[in-house]
Amino acid sequence: MIAKPSIIIADDHPLLLKGLNDFLIEREYNLVGLANDGLEAYNQIAEKMPEIAILDIQMPQMSGIEIAQICRTKQFTTKIVLITLHKEKELYQKAQELNIFGYILKEFALEEIENCIKTVTDGKHFFSPKIKELISGFSETETENLNILTPSEKKILKLIAMDKTTREIAEQLFISHRTVEKHRSNIINKLKITDPKTNSLLIWAKENHELLK
Template identity: 55%
Template sequence: MLKPNILIADDHPLLLRGLEEFLKERKYNIINTHSDGLSAYNAIIKDKPDIAILDIEMPNLTGVDIAKNCKRHQIDTKIILITLHKEKKFFEDAVKYNIHGYLLKEFALTEIEACIASVSRGEPYFSEKIYKRFTNVSERNSDIEKLTPSEIKILKRIAEEMTSTEIADLLSISVRTVEKHRANIIRKLTLEQKPNALLIWSQKNKQLLL
């Protein structure tokens, strides 16, 4: 399998150079490196790398900003964020904007190859430490068992970012029925009544919906 073309952006020169050298030694194709978010985003638009490894905090545009723009403009480059942050908000942003990889800097060099391999297969990869901190596998498995087959079918479509109208058209049911299912799913999963609550949960737990 061909190794992906990779862009790296980090505003810390030592970290940027260290990661670049580490991956080049392992024969990865590093096509660009950047020290700010705007130049990285412009290069993503121009060169269309398979993967962009981005620091979450950079001048001009953050890694999350770049991910938002890529999602908005349907750019196929897969985003891996590297961060010092362990706060839940950053993790939820990563899920919300379809970020494919999320690594803590302290474990970046030990996890980066596994992350790249997973992302190249189309499978999300989150640092084990951060994933365990904000998820509970046994609890999630128990939650999914509460749902009916119809509710799981709708949850899968929500994970694909389909609207209630699109889901209704696809499944040949009314929008009102979809909304009723959504309300039942939120209740059964004991989620907060927030606009993106189901989207965040479904994308964070895609593996349970397979």
């Protein structure tokens, strides 16, 4: 049986801390410490060097981000997982810059924590699909559908997003008008665009242009 990683958890909300503690204990995780403020959390990390530290972003004394910054500066091996109610893009980007291994929303914590721990233990990053969706504005379904497109279809979709007409696309790609129309039809089917408006594909391309980069 593979040994479970040593874990420290920290949150300044007693009920949330107890709930997470009870959940992990019930599932027999190797919980080695609890903290209800940032300074206590940092001291426990420095003393016990757990494999994973699950930290609330906002805590008295020190925030989860501040702890992560110090741990990185001191080259601690503890993998930091941030748990938060906050959905601001800036915090998410800061977490990525600091090479934080996990970022999950409190409202989905008990649903995602085990998957997060497993992923992080394997040395991979876990960012809640929910927060990615909230921050990017793109649903996983939209991303998955886009991945089904062929390189030619993606190229045409980019040109559509640039307001190119069917004729302009045909001329630019040296293909026939009919071929462009066929590609447009395939793209609409693959993206599952059901809007009856004639410019529905253009609207989709404009709204999701960031995905096309």
